Amino acid sequence: MNGSVQARLDEFIRHKGLRRTAQREVIVKAVFSKDEHFSAEELFERVRMTCANTSRATVYRTLGLLVEAGLLREIDLGDDQTTYDPNFLDKPTHNHLVCIDCGRVVEFEDAQLGELTACVTQRLGFKPIRQALKIEATCEQLRNHGRCPNLIAARLSGKRLRKKR
Amino acid sequence: MNGSVQARLDEFIRHKGLRRTAQREVIVKAVFSKDEHFSAEELFERVRMTCANTSRATVYRTLGLLVEAGLLREIDLGDDQTTYDPNFLDKPTHNHLVCIDCGRVVEFEDAQLGELTACVTQRLGFKPIRQALKIEATCEQLRNHGRCPNLIAARLSGKRLRKKR
């Protein structure tokens, strides 16, 4: 899959008359090396481990490029920084549940949901392009027991804790 | 309705051992005088028309208070500033469609949607607290004719244009 991403980015780059660079390659690898959500700063740190000479500015610029190319999506988790989600290539229509207790993010897909929003959108006179559902919820495990080690969530993908300023 | 908001805020203020002030009253009036979405800056300007001596800081602080009291909701419209939505008292479960062409925001309610997300949430082992669905779409009118004076949208509420930086 990683390879396919590179290919699709190359295509995009060629199409727009842009250029392949070492930095972009490193950054793309870092972005798609995990299925975790991340912030620009976190990505910057991850990139720095591999390639010491890559600037924050280039990370930001490349993120913009990936989003424009449709390979990466910005999502809103309710905090002050933009979160990036690399999983839309695999699951183009997934949505997010955020645990208010621990901040864990659970991705889920639901076919009915897509149909429903398509319906609503057309009824209003529009053509649906994309949708984002964010559910905020509390963890049942936490209420019943002490902690929030939600097993289901652990099995699913996104599981990053986030701090509000 | 405006009166009821003041009453609910007073209750909240008393409960928390806070104080009623002229500024808070002015700001609350400005917030709930229209059903339009707004940014902190826009509200600040609106408040300034009535009451010249109210600072931006107080506007921000009061917005925080209203959100905490559950009278006002922050929503994400995809731009860089927080948008506030005063319509959740009347329509506690409404969601938003954003027209990509013109930035217009249309509010809509859908009972099925609520049931569906409640279902999904429980299936994942959580207790739903709140949800936010944002649909991004293009205007059919625009594609067929020249402009985007979508009649349906005009009839519904939120209709503020927003600028990306």
Add this chain to the structure above:
DNA sequence: GTTATTGCAAATGATTTGCACAAGG
């Protein structure tokens, strides 16, 4: 050789905060 790209540091812009003064209860 052109033209896009990068790194750096400075700029931006929304939001927050420290503090001395004002005002609610």
Add this chain to the structure above:
DNA sequence: CCTTGTGCAAATCATTTGCAATAAC
């Protein structure tokens, strides 16, 4: 009075941008 609220200006902090140097093609 005692504590919370306010205005002001300065501080934050994520993100963007101008620019000279560097590297694709």
